[in-house]
Amino acid sequence: MGTDSKPTINDVARVANVSKKTVSRVINKSPLLSDKTREKVEAVIKEIGFVPNMQARALALRRNFIIAAIHDNPNAQFLVNVQQGILEGIADTEFGLMVQPVDRNSPTIEADIRAFLERQRPYGVVLLPPISERDSLAELCREFDCRYVRMGSVQLDDAEHVVSSNDREAVRDAVTYLIDKGHTRIALIEGPEGFTSPRERRAGFEEAMERAGLELDESLIRPGSYTFESGVTAAEDLMAKGMNATAIFACNDEMAIGAMIACRRHGLRIPEDVSIVGFDDTPLSSHIWPSLTTVHWPIKQMALSAARKIIDPPGSPSQQDWLLPSTLIERGSVVPPT
Amino acid sequence: MGTDSKPTINDVARVANVSKKTVSRVINKSPLLSDKTREKVEAVIKEIGFVPNMQARALALRRNFIIAAIHDNPNAQFLVNVQQGILEGIADTEFGLMVQPVDRNSPTIEADIRAFLERQRPYGVVLLPPISERDSLAELCREFDCRYVRMGSVQLDDAEHVVSSNDREAVRDAVTYLIDKGHTRIALIEGPEGFTSPRERRAGFEEAMERAGLELDESLIRPGSYTFESGVTAAEDLMAKGMNATAIFACNDEMAIGAMIACRRHGLRIPEDVSIVGFDDTPLSSHIWPSLTTVHWPIKQMALSAARKIIDPPGSPSQQDWLLPSTLIERGSVVPPT
DNA sequence: TTGTACGCGTTATCAG
DNA sequence: CTGATAACGCGTACAA
Numbered sequence: 001m002g003t004d005s006k007p008t009i010n011d012v013a014r015v016a017n018v019s020k021k022t023v024s025r026v027i028n029k030s031p032l033l034s035d036k037t038r039e040k041v042e043a044v045i046k047e048i049g050f051v052p053n054m055q056a057r058a059l060a061l062r063r064n065f066i067i068a069a070i071h072d073n074p075n076a077q078f079l080v081n082v083q084q085g086i087l088e089g090i091a092d093t094e095f096g097l098m099v100q101p102v103d104r105n106s107p108t109i110e111a112d113i114r115a116f117l118e119r120q121r122p123y124g125v126v127l128l129p130p131i132s133e134r135d136s137l138a139e140l141c142r143e144f145d146c147r148y149v150r151m152g153s154v155q156l157d158d159a160e161h162v163v164s165s166n167d168r169e170a171v172r173d174a175v176t177y178l179i180d181k182g183h184t185r186i187a188l189i190e191g192p193e194g195f196t197s198p199r200e201r202r203a204g205f206e207e208a209m210e211r212a213g214l215e216l217d218e219s220l221i222r223p224g225s226y227t228f229e230s231g232v233t234a235a236e237d238l239m240a241k242g243m244n245a246t247a248i249f250a251c252n253d254e255m256a257i258g259a260m261i262a263c264r265r266h267g268l269r270i271p272e273d274v275s276i277v278g279f280d281d282t283p284l285s286s287h288i289w290p291s292l293t294t295v296h297w298p299i300k301q302m303a304l305s306a307a308r309k310i311i312d313p314p315g316s317p318s319q320q321d322w323l324l325p326s327t328l329i330e331r332g333s334v335v336p337p338t
Numbered sequence: 339m340g341t342d343s344k345p346t347i348n349d350v351a352r353v354a355n356v357s358k359k360t361v362s363r364v365i366n367k368s369p370l371l372s373d374k375t376r377e378k379v380e381a382v383i384k385e386i387g388f389v390p391n392m393q394a395r396a397l398a399l400r401r402n403f404i405i406a407a408i409h410d411n412p413n414a415q416f417l418v419n420v421q422q423g424i425l426e427g428i429a430d431t432e433f434g435l436m437v438q439p440v441d442r443n444s445p446t447i448e449a450d451i452r453a454f455l456e457r458q459r460p461y462g463v464v465l466l467p468p469i470s471e472r473d474s475l476a477e478l479c480r481e482f483d484c485r486y487v488r489m490g491s492v493q494l495d496d497a498e499h500v501v502s503s504n505d506r507e508a509v510r511d512a513v514t515y516l517i518d519k520g521h522t523r524i525a526l527i528e529g530p531e532g533f534t535s536p537r538e539r540r541a542g543f544e545e546a547m548e549r550a551g552l553e554l555d556e557s558l559i560r561p562g563s564y565t566f567e568s569g570v571t572a573a574e575d576l577m578a579k580g581m582n583a584t585a586i587f588a589c590n591d592e593m594a595i596g597a598m599i600a601c602r603r604h605g606l607r608i609p610e611d612v613s614i615v616g617f618d619d620t621p622l623s624s625h626i627w628p629s630l631t632t633v634h635w636p637i638k639q640m641a642l643s644a645a646r647k648i649i650d651p652p653g654s655p656s657q658q659d660w661l662l663p664s665t666l667i668e669r670g671s672v673v674p675p676t
Numbered sequence: 677t678t679g680t681a682c683g684c685g686t687t688a689t690c691a692g
Numbered sequence: 693c694t695g696a697t698a699a700c701g702c703g704t705a706c707a708a
Contacts, residue, residue, distance in 0.1 A: 008701055019679045024703060034677065054457050055396040056701035059684050064393065065457075066436070076418035083437055096458045097437050098404070099421055119392050119403075120434050228625045261627060284622075287566045289599060346685055357695040362687060370693060394685030397700050679708075688699075 007050045016044040027052055054094070063146075064121050066096045067310055069303075070113065070137070071128035072104040075226075077282050078299060082128055082151070085303025095311060098122060104131060113137060117144045124148060124310030126303065130195045132156070149306035151299075153197040160309055160319040163302040167197055167279075170295045170326035171204025171249070172211075174277050177328055178247045179212045182336040183275060187220040187245040189234040189255050198226075201251045201279060220245050224255045231258025239266050246274065246337035253278035253285045253294055260288070260333070275334040279326075290332030298324040345388045354382040365390055392432070401484075402459050404434045405648055407641075408451065408475070409466035410442040413564075415620050416637060420466055420489070423641025431649060436460060442469055451475060455482045462486060462648030464641065468533045470494070487644035489637075491535040498647055498657040501640040505535055505617075508633045508664035509542025509587070510549075512615050515666055516585045517550045520674040521613060525558040525583040527572040527593050536564075539589045539617060558583050562593045569596025577604050584612065584675035591616035591623045591632055598626070598671070613672040617664075628670030636662040 009027075013020045018041060025033050026041045044050075058064045067086060073079060086097055100116050102109050117125075117140065124147035127137055132150040138157060141148035150157050153167040178186055188205050191198025209216055219241065222234035231250055235258065238245070248263075250256035256278030260270050268274050270290055278285055278294040285292035301324050308318045350361045356379060363371050364379040382388075396402045405424060411417060424435055438454050440447050455463075455478065462485035465475055470488040476495060479486035488495050491505040516524055526543050529536025547554055557579065560572035569588055573596065576583070586601075588594035594616030598608050606612050608628055616623055616632040623630035639662050646656045 010701080020702075021680085021704080022678060025678090028703085032677065037677080051456060053397075053701050055393065055400070055402065055459060056684095057703080058393040059391075059397045059686085059701080060703045062393070062684080076414040080414035080417055084439075087437075087439060094457055096454070099425075099435050099437055101422075101425060116434070118389060119432055121393060228622075258625075265627065284566075287596075289603065347687095348685080358685090359687080359695060360693090363694090366687085372693065375693080391685050394700090395687075397685080397702090398687040400700080677708105680706085681704100682706105683704085684700105684702090686700085689697085691696090692694085 006053075007048045008053070009050070011048060012041065012044050012050050015048060016041045058121070062121060063123050065094050066098050066120065066122045067307055068098040068100050068116070068120065068122040068125045069128060070100045070102060070116075070125055070131065072102050072131040073128050078280075079128075081299045082126070082303040085300035085305075086126060086307040088300070089304040089307025090311065093311060095123065095307075102131060110136060110140060113140055114144075117141070117146055122146060126306045126310070127151065129153065129197060133196055147310045149309045151302055151306060153200045155322060156196070159322045160314065162322050163305045163309070163324060164322055165297055165299075165302065165324055165326045167200040167297075167326060168204040168207070170297075170328070171201045171251075171279065172208045173204075174279070174295050174328050175205050175208035175249055176212065177330075178249065178275065178277060178334065179208065179214065181247075181275070181334060183247040184214055185217065185220065185245040185247070186214075187222070187238055187243065187248040189222050189224045189231060189248065189250040189259060191251040191255075192225045193223070198251055205249060224251060226252050226254060228254045228258040231255030232262045233258075235259035235262035236266075239263070239268075247276070247334070248274060249277045251279055253280040253282045253292060256292055256294065256333075257284065257288060260292070271333050271335045272338060275337070277334060281329055286331065293331045293334040294329055295326050296329050297326050344391075345386045346391070347388070349386060350379065350382050350388050353386060354379045396459070400459060401461055403432050404436050404458065404460045405462050405464060405645055406436040406438050406454070406458065406460040407464045407466060408438045408440060408454075408469065410440050410469040411466050416618075417466075419637045420464070420641040423638035423643075424464060424645040426638070427642040427645025428649065433461065433645075433649060440469060448474060448478060451478055452482075455479070455484055460484060464644045464648070465489065467491065467535060471534055485648045487647045489640055489644060491538045493660060494534070497660045498652065500660050501643045501647070501662060502660055503635055503637075503640065503662055503664045505538040505635075505664060506542040506545070508635075508666070509539045509589075509617065510546045512617070512633050512666050513543050513546035513587055514550065515668075516587065516613065516615060516672065517546065517552065519585075519613070519672060521585040522552055523555065523558065523583040523585070524552075525560070525576055525581065525586045527560050527562045527569060527586065527588040527597060529589040529593075530563045531561070536589055543587060562589060564590050564592060566592045566596040569593030570600045571596075573597035573600035574604070577601070577606075585614070585672070586612060587615045589617055591618040591620045591630060594630055594632065594671075595622065595626060598630070609671050609673045610676060613675070615672060619667055624669065631669045631672040632667055633664050634667050635664050 009023050012023045127150045150162050152164045224230040224234050260276050263274050278292050281294050281296035285294050312318045347361050351358045465488045488500050490502045562568040562572050594614050598614050601612050616630050619632050619634035623632050650656045
């Protein structure tokens with residue numbers, strides 16, 4: 001008997017005078033088990049300090065007790081928020097978190113992910129936007145019998161495989177808020193092309209304008225790439241063309257702050273001369289002055305929800321909720337036009 | 339024979355007509371093995387597409403092929419830089435990256451880490467600052483026979499267990515740079531108390547002043563906590579007391595940017611009225627205007643180096659290098675005093 | 677409801 | 693240098 005090494009399931013079985021399988025049932029919370037036996041075994045587990053060996057379970061189950069976050073997203077704040085959300089979701093469980101970046105443009109991306117799944121065999125995978133939009137990755141997970149949840153801006157899979165915000169409605173609300181304040185000439189700084197989230201955000205902008213009976217002025221729309229610099233560039237281009245907008249909606253906070261700084265550099269006061277609204281609610285948005293009115297993107301809650309979907313058994317209530325609404329945060333960067 | 343499932347070491351052994359153990363030796367690059375046998379086995383491995391099963395290896399070796407980053411650091415950019423560094427270090431290997439946050443103030447922190455180590459059995463652990471300063475955690479790793487590398491601002495362990503920057507010298511150089519520009523009244527915004535890195539940075543500040551024969555003016559020194567707000571507060575307090583400094587050194591970029599914004603709000607021009615220098619070289623520091631002169635902290639390289647120390651065998655050259663120097667980045671926030 | 681015998685895929689021991 | 697056999701610790705048919 002191991003007087004030195006860690007107790008195993010065999011030790012528990014011997015002391016409790018039951019079989020290994022019974023102990024295994026207790027560990028795995030099998031329903032068909034008499035309460036008396038369960039209690040007896042649990043007492044022994046406590047007594048001798050038995051902790052199941054994860055590596056052995058992983059070998060037998062062909063699956064590690066790990067959730068992997070797979071991403072191609074360079075934004076640090078976003079990434080950390082997602083990680084925090086997942087970690088909250090797996091707190092007080094035996095799961096751990098792995099991080100696996102991928103290169104969206106690599107031709108070997110699928111082979112890379114395949115190799116990762118094959119090696120680490122995570123219990124489940126959280127696919128972060130924008131790579132989460134790629135159906136082939138979800139297919140890959142299914143092939144490896146690995147649970148997965150895709151984070152996105154629209155419902156891009158079955159309820160149990162997706163958590164999503166409602167970017168379109170949220171932007172519609174935000175722009176409607178500007179319109180209600182009296183703004184009619186509203187500039188838009190878009191996100192990068194080819195992804196769902198920027199597309200949805202633009203669609204929300206258009207819907208708000210249309211519902212208010214306002215004409216869409218293409219000369220007030222500028223491309224962007226979700227970076228600070230692209231916000232600066234867009235705003236400068238707007239002003240170089242003699243921008244007559246009284247408000248700017250930027251598709252994320254980084255660009256909004258870039259635009260804010262560009263405007264100020266050109267002598268425009270924020271918010272007196274130009275109101276600005278962003279999207280994301282990054283920490284910086286509340287730090288700057290004036291603080292940025294923005295749409296809170298519940299990324300951490302989405303990640304938490306994703307983790308729960310992965311570890312909760314199929315059929316649990318958590319499998320049904322997939323929508324985490326984004327909501328407008330009113331701060332200091334918006335006033336009625338003068 | 340598995341016509342469907344993946345080939346195992348047994349299949350390789352059978353086809354190559356050798357024993358399991360020999361195949362195992364090939365996989366693990368055992369030195370005592372005839373080249374002929376090795377080549378034969380390697381050919382078979384290629385032929386039938388054998389990939390070693392990590393879970394089985396983990397069970398046998400009592401150790402997962404995973405490197406864990408353990409941290410209590412809330413700064414997103416820092417965290418992501420470290421993760422990127424580790425991931426670069428383990429690129430093209432079979433290792434994966436896990437992330438495990440801990441609560442510095444929790445009384446159960448050691449028990450928590452113990453439980454983590456016991457469950458996931460990582461191959462090695464990278465301890466991030468400031469928690470890396472705690473010797474008890476290194477002790478814990480040793481107890482679990484788990485490799486570890488501590489990231490810090492001074493050499494807080496043997497060479498093979500530490501990677502460090504030279505914050506003190508770097509700050510000394512930065513402040514000397516300000517002095518060389520002609521500044522003599524230089525304010526200091528410190529980092530949080532009780533940690534090595536802020537202490538080293540302050541020491542560097544003092545050394546620079548002393549070497550230049552400049553008196554340390556306590557009225558120009560303000561506490562800070564590495565946050566944007568604390569930078570704002572410190573600068574405002576300085577100005578409220580009629581600050582007569584022509585330059586500010588902040589112990590990190592976030593506070594430097596906070597100070598910059600506070601100064602500007604009070605009508606001071608940057609850099610004409612006040613020069614500012616930060617520390618870290620965060621992305622934002624080059625995005626803002628004027629761009630921030632700062633000390634580049636080679637955090638990503640440190641993390642990469644840490645990962646290599648963990649996976650390289652003891653005695654490798656990588657085990658000896660532990661110092662990654664921080665260097666001054668001259669940008670737009672410093673000019674001679676007027 | 678519980679137990680028996682075996683499988684999971686690799687590494688370690690020790691003899692040859 | 694190589695191989696037979698026993699760990700490693702847990703899960704699952706199938707039987708009882």
